[in-house]
Amino acid sequence: MAVPLVKTLEATPRPLVVIAVGDCALDCGVFRGGYGVAGSVGDIVDVDISIPGCPPDPAAIVEALRGVTSR
16 A cells, blocks of 8 residues: 555645554554565655554544644
8 A cells, every 4th residue: 555655645735744543554563564564654655743552542633633733
């Protein structure tokens, strides 16, 4: 999914914010080392906001989204 991710970001109007949500997006989680894993989202594209957790805390997601509007 690395190529579709890059193509999607290229087609997205600017300004944009990339948010990596969850441990799998941040560091590949339990899928680290898997044959089909190209790396974390941050290895493929620049990430503006990272929200850790497996699963991430809903309050952390809401807090991050609220921070986006104030940028």
